[in-house]
Amino acid sequence: HSEALPQIAALDALDRAHLIHPVAPWRMHEARGPNILTGAQGIWLTDGRGHQLLDAFAGLWCVNVGYGQESVVQAAAEQMRKLPYATGYFHFSSEPAIRLADKLVQITPASLQHVYLTLGGSESIDAAVRFIVQYYNAIGKPGKKHFIALERGYHGSSSTGAGLTALPVFHRGFDLPLPTQHYIPSPNPYRAANPGDDQAIIDASVAALKAKVAELGADSVAAFFCEPIQGSGGVIVPPQGWLKAMREAARALDILFVVDEVITGFGRTGPMFACDAEGVDPDLMTVAKGLTSGYVPMGATLMSDKVYAAIADGAPKGAPIGHGATYSAHPVSAAVALEVLRLYEEGVLVNGQSVAPVFAQGLDDLMAHPLVGDSRHRGLLGALELVSNKASKAGFDAALDLPGRMAATSYRNGIVFRAFGDNILGFAPALTFTESDFGLMFERLKRTLDDVL
Numbered sequence: 001h002s003e004a005l006p007q008i009a010a011l012d013a014l015d016r017a018h019l020i021h022p023v024a025p026w027r028m029h030e031a032r033g034p035n036i037l038t039g040a041q042g043i044w045l046t047d048g049r050g051h052q053l054l055d056a057f058a059g060l061w062c063v064n065v066g067y068g069q070e071s072v073v074q075a076a077a078e079q080m081r082k083l084p085y086a087t088g089y090f091h092f093s094s095e096p097a098i099r100l101a102d103k104l105v106q107i108t109p110a111s112l113q114h115v116y117l118t119l120g121g122s123e124s125i126d127a128a129v130r131f132i133v134q135y136y137n138a139i140g141k142p143g144k145k146h147f148i149a150l151e152r153g154y155h156g157s158s159s160t161g162a163g164l165t166a167l168p169v170f171h172r173g174f175d176l177p178l179p180t181q182h183y184i185p186s187p188n189p190y191r192a193a194n195p196g197d198d199q200a201i202i203d204a205s206v207a208a209l210k211a212k213v214a215e216l217g218a219d220s221v222a223a224f225f226c227e228p229i230q231g232s233g234g235v236i237v238p239p240q241g242w243l244k245a246m247r248e249a250a251r252a253l254d255i256l257f258v259v260d261e262v263i264t265g266f267g268r269t270g271p272m273f274a275c276d277a278e279g280v281d282p283d284l285m286t287v288a289k290g291l292t293s294g295y296v297p298m299g300a301t302l303m304s305d306k307v308y309a310a311i312a313d314g315a316p317k318g319a320p321i322g323h324g325a326t327y328s329a330h331p332v333s334a335a336v337a338l339e340v341l342r343l344y345e346e347g348v349l350v351n352g353q354s355v356a357p358v359f360a361q362g363l364d365d366l367m368a369h370p371l372v373g374d375s376r377h378r379g380l381l382g383a384l385e386l387v388s389n390k391a392s393k394a395g396f397d398a399a400l401d402l403p404g405r406m407a408a409t410s411y412r413n414g415i416v417f418r419a420f421g422d423n424i425l426g427f428a429p430a431l432t433f434t435e436s437d438f439g440l441m442f443e444r445l446k447r448t449l450d451d452v453l
C-alpha cells in the first residue's frame, strides 16, 4: 500500500555509480541497477516502486523474528539513549554484553562456556581460526595448523574464512584456499550413490575425514569445521545422526570440532541449535544472523573451557591476547540480541516448530511439478532442486540462466527466495509465519515455477 519513492531514479543512478554490492557481478550490476528496499513489516518487503514482496528468505536467512518487532526497536533505542557505545577492550564492559554472554552459555550446548562477541558470521569464523591457532601454540602442538571443511561449505568471506568456504567464487582471484585449507565431500543425499541409505552417507563422511587426517598427518590437523546443514552450498540436509558421527570422529582423531550455526542457530531447524537435535557438544561454535534477527549486526564465537583455559594460560603473564575490534561486544547489538532471544523463548521458536510441517508439506507437494527433482528441509530451512530430467537428475544448460530467470520471475510475482547457481531454490521463512502465510508463499512459488517452465 505504499507509494513509489519519488527520488527512485536518482537513487538508482547513485547506487550504480558508487555503491559496491557484496557478492555481486560489479559491471553487470551497473548495467542492471538495484532493487531498492524501502520498508518491511511482518513477512512483507516494500521496494522503491511501491511493490510488495513476500519474504520467504528472512532477508538473508537472518530475520527469524520477522520485520517490525517493536520491542526490538525499543531495546535498541533505550540502549542508545543510556549507553550507545562501550568498548570491550582491556577491562571495560557493559551490562547487555555480560548478560548476553551468560545467556548464550545457558542456551548453547553445555560444552561451551566462554563467548567472544563479534560483528557477524565472517568475523566469528575468523576469530575461531585465530583462537584455534593460539590454542595449539599454547598447548605445545604448533604443528597442528591444517583445517578441514566440507565441499560446498560456506563460512563467510574474511581472508581466512573464505578459504574454509569451499564455493569457488569466493576463491577466484583471491589466492585461496590457503595451503592449510582442505575439503572432504559434502554429505548430499540427493546426489549420493544410494540416496536412501543414510548410514552409507554418514559412513562415507566419517571415512573421508579419517582419510584426510591420515593424508595430512594426525599431528598436522587443527580442526574440522562444518555447518550442520549446508546453507549457501544449496541447503544440503545430511541424514539425522551425521553431525553426531562427525563429532565423535573428530574426537577420536584428536582434532577440534567446530560447528558453524550461523544459519542453523536460533530455531531455524526446529530446536534452538541444530546441535541440540543430536546432543552434539562442539569444541567451538560460531553464530550470527538469528542472534539479532538481522536488526543490527552481531555474531559470536563460543568455546569450551579447555580451549579458553589453554589460550588464557598460554600467553605470557599479563600479556593481552591480541584479537579485538572497536565494535566487539557492542552494547546496542547485545541489547537487541537479548530482546530477540526473549522473543524466541516467548513463543517464536514454538511457532516455528508448529508450522514446520506446513512448510515441509508445501515443498514436498511441489515434487509433482515437472521442474522439481528434490525437496529437502529441516525445520524452516528448505530447498527445491530443479532438474531437466527427474530420472537422470540432470540439471540445465548454464546458458539458460534458470536461476537468473527464477529470481526475476519471482520478483515480478511478489515473492523473494534464493535462486542458487546450480538450480537450487533456497527457502528460510521467518519463524513467525502462519499457515495462511505459507498458503500465499506456495501459491506465488508455484506460479513462478509455472511461469519459467
Ligand code: PLP
Residues within 6 Å of the ligand: 120, 121, 122, 123, 125, 154, 155, 156, 157, 227, 231, 232, 260, 261, 262, 263, 288, 289, 299
Ligand atoms: N557461516 C555461515 C554458515 C553462513 O551462512 C554465513 C553467511 O551467510 C557466514 C558464516 C558469514 O556470516 P556473515 O555474512 O554474517 O559474515
